[in-house]
Amino acid sequence: MTSLPPPPPPPPQGGPAGSPGLAKGDTMIEAKAATKWFGDLVAVSDVSFRIGAGVTALLGPNGAGKSTMLRMLSGQARPSRGEIHIVGGDPRTDPDVRRRIGIVPQQEAVFEALTALEFVTLSARLSELDDPTSAAIKALEIVELDTGDKRRLPTYSKGMRQRVKIAQCIVHEPDVVLLDEPLTGLDPRQRLAMVELFHTLGNDGMCVLISSHVLEEVERFGSNVLVIAKGRLAAQGDFHAIRALMSDRPLRVLVKAESARALAAALVANEAVLGVRLEDSATISVEAADGGAFGLAIAALAQQVGATLIEVRPLDDDLESVFKYLVNR
């Protein structure tokens, strides 16, 4: 486990409208030292976190333990050790908890004998909705599929089948939505629409946990991440904040300024700065030991040498940099 601080409290957003027992900022998913092994192979080791409403990306390379973690959260797999709580209950044994979970599994298979409407209606019926057909039509409309399509699911494209899976997941308006690689097979326009949908669900108070190994995808989900590497929780929280806490790795910053040479000279003398490189007459790249101290120093130094700052931009606080750092340690 990283030396990063313990997980922050869940974001202070409202619980789903009408959801019994949920108040603003409540923890909706909780893992307590969750561990899962298969024989000698430890897939997930001692993972603890809490998540509230909003969108969180579960990030990690292939084989890191993301799917096993999601299977434990959905109740499909029993933790070998530790505990999983979804909206306060056990998803394996408590039907009331299962009623409040929606799942998009990773596997592509769907019921070949059914149409999209039949599949989603079945999901609604199994979730014990009073009017499953109306709910299914609404869910299919949300994912932009034709509710009157009489074709069976095998005739659908991969992207259409993926959207059907998402529709069956949200048809009963669950409190917790668990999605394993949900954008697989979607074209760019559909991806954008689905990302918007996930944000809408999160803003409506659902807890949306999305597993992915595609960093570009994850950045679109927002900045809140759970990073799993080699079966362990490497970090949790806003990835910009995580980057700021990586004190053992210098922060790289691009500074654009008039009189950049004079500013570079002043920066060399500053104790928060480890290295300075003058890229051109107006651009400096800086390695800072302490991002906070550097942030405080740069304006004062610029004023001191009479340099006008044009741009100050971190070069490596994007998700990819944070991710590479965390999984390669």
Place this chain on the structure above:
Amino acid sequence: MRLTRPRPPIKELYRLLWRMQITRGRLIGLGVLGSITILIALLGRGADDVNDAALGAVAGYGLGVVAAISAVWVATSTLGNLVEDGLLVYLWTKPTDRWLIPIAALAASLSVLAMVVLVPVSIAAAVTEVDGLVTATIAAVTLSLAAYSSLFVALGLAFRRALWWGLAYILIWENVIARVGSGTARFSILSYGQSIIARAADTEPRTGLRSSAASWIVPIVVTVAGMVFATRRLDRAEID
């Protein structure tokens, strides 16, 4: 706030699993297998011992081959295919009571098997013109199909390649080992069904004659036990 729980979705589960079983290839294959029983029964009408020939056609081939093999083919795949394709997750993670899943699977299997086994084997019994054989055949085939189906639905949940395990049970245990002695025959579902038919035909099967009560009770006990095992298996299973 909802005061009453809605009706359990057994009908929807049944329809789903039934539709997954109905494939053209399967219906044709099993239909041909069942129809051969009628042909054998017709040929047996010219035999010296009509009752013995009727027993061979209906209890030997109809029950021992058609019913057993059709049941293993259909019932192991009812839930077994869902497990192998990763589709069980769409049923298992729902709030629905899990015992409904094997019950629906059993009902779906029996519906298919009624078409491809019960109908042709009962027609074969009628063709023999042995008094009382049709009623006994309907009872024996129904009880045996229920027991086989329940056992093989559970097997489909418990093992990958359940079809091969089921076939091994049918071919090796029921058709070889169970014929060695009455002790092993007691653990053969086939022997109980054959006993019901043999009584009607006033003859005795190779696996020995079970008591009248046992012939009815044991298949029912196996059916219930299969469903209990399948439900417990589902409750404890880890689902992909």
